[in-house]
Amino acid sequence: MSTRALLHAEIDKLPSESLSAVHALVKNLKGGLPRRRKSSLMARLKRVKFRGPADFSENLDQYLSGEKELPNLR
Numbered sequence: 238m239s240t241r242a243l244l245h246a247e248i249d250k251l252p253s254e255s256l257s258a259v260h261a262l263v264k265n266l267k268g269g270l271p272r273r274r275k276s277s278l279m280a281r282l283k284r285v286k287f288r289g290p291a292d293f294s295e296n297l298d299q300y301l302s303g304e305k306e307l308p309n310l311r
Contacts, residue, residue, distance in 0.1 A: 238246075248259060290308060299305040 248256075251259065293300060296305055300307060
């Protein structure tokens with residue numbers, strides 16, 4: 238059975254009060270589904286959350302070398 242036939246079968250089952258809402262929905266889809274823009278790398282990086290000590294950026298080299306230890310931030 239084609240998709241169109243399946244849609245017709247489902248629409249035939251609807252109560253008549255719902256038909257105007259279905260019509261509005263279908264009418265809005267005439268132009269096609271809206272395309273979702275792929276977000277840029279920078280937009281995705283802005284959403285990254287980092288939990289660390291307040292002095293992490295100032296003492297990055299000490300944390301990387303092991304001179305300072307990261308606290309348990311759970």
